[in-house]
Amino acid sequence: MKAIVINQFGNADTFYETELPQTQITPDTVAVAINAFSINPMDIAARAGYLQSPFTDNWTFPLVLGWDFSGTITQVGQNVTKYHIGDQVFGTLPSNHAGNAGSYAETAVVDPASISTIPAGMSVDQAAALPIAGGTAYQAIAQNLNVHPNETILIQGGAGGVGLFAVQIAKSRGAKVITTASPAHTALLQQVGADQVIDYHTTAVSNVLVDAVFDTVGDIAGGLTVLKPGGKLVTVGGQPTPEQLALPDKSVSFQFSHSDTAVFDGLITLFTNDQLHIEVQSLPFTAENVVKAHQIIESHHTTGKLVIHITD
Ligand SMILES: NC(=O)c1ccc[n+]([C@@H]2O[C@H](COP(=O)([O-])OP(=O)(O)OC[C@H]3O[C@@H](n4cnc5c(N)ncnc54)[C@H](OP(=O)(O)O)[C@@H]3O)[C@@H](O)[C@H]2O)c1
Secondary structure (H helix, E strand, O other): OEEEEEOOOOOHHHOEEEEOOOOOOOOOOEEEEEEEEEEOHHHHHHHHOOOOOOOOOOOOOOEOOOOEEEEEEEEEOOOOOOOOOOOEEEEEOOOOOOOOOOOOEOEEEEOHHHEEEOOOOOOHHHHHHOHHHHHHHHHHHHHHOOOOOOOEEEEEOOOOHHHHHHHHHHHHOOOEEEEEEOHHHHHHHHHOOOOEEEEOOOOOOOOOOEEEEEEOOOOHHHHHHOEEEEEEEEEOOOOOOHHHHOOOOOEEEEOOOOOOHHHHHHHHHHHHOOOOOOOEEEEEOOHHHHHHHHHHHHOOOOOOEEEEEOOO
16 A cells, blocks of 8 residues: 655654555454545644654554544454445544554554544545544534533634634534634634634733633633633643642633544534535645645644545
8 A cells, every 4th residue: 555654753844655565454443445634733743753652652664644534445344234345434543553554545444433424415535624623623512511502612723623613513502602813714714603703913812701712722821811700611722730720610621532433423413414614625645745734734824624635
């Protein structure tokens, strides 16, 4: 199989294309021909050498990075009954996958508990964009913050991979959404339903009290200044301090996301109900484009998700 790999940790331009043997399925897994994969900030940390155990436990060089994918099933383990050859699915690979088993490749071996079937009307690029970013947003808004109608939520970083999903999931639950972004992203955020978009370069969020905060950028202190007593803040962008975690009247927590079929099915329902626009920038499957995608994400100003397309 063709794979885009690194032979050492380093800058984005360390990726190159190579041929590797295909990973073998087990009785409890399925093999997919990968249609597309998306790139997350976690991939940038991985490539730079910043991730630690358990992510790195099974890594060897040349290393195939990547977790998110969409793919077409080519082999089914003997104990798997839910999926069949030819099914088009999307999902995420185990966080501690082996060094030759990431998603920047033409094939992967997948746990059926970490995939769902791509619904009608969703492209393979859109499906590949969903797992980590969509799953993280869904867990935060629908599960951890459990946003209700008529509540007001502040979503810091509304235009990024996680934020753009979070804005829409909060709107689907009837909340009023205030979000922060650069001016170039105001129109897109308004189109997907944001009630108020604040340019964080010039204006601090103030003169408002919100019921919930979802922080995707690491500004926990800023979020807390506008959170009502009794309100909840969930962050995926920074680590709360011991003082923030111990606040008597506000709940602060760091979310480590675990996307699974139940979360994916929640996202599929929103998509099918026309409540989830999936904003992707898709690039063909070359080492140069993986380098480019990593560099764009390192700029911290992406719009939605960056996807590498292999085949329909
Ligand atoms: N804990 C977990 O399990 C978990 C899971 C997924 C992601 N994460 C983390 O969550 C964070 C967000 O992930 P992502 O995929 O959404 O990243 P991303 O797509 O790279 O986010 C880029 C976006 O961040 C916005 N941004 C940057 N600085 C900002 C600021 N100070 N205020 C408001 N917006 C700002 C940019 O908006 P503008 O261009 O409009 O400025 C851009 O659209 C990352 O740190 C990632 O590692 C954690």
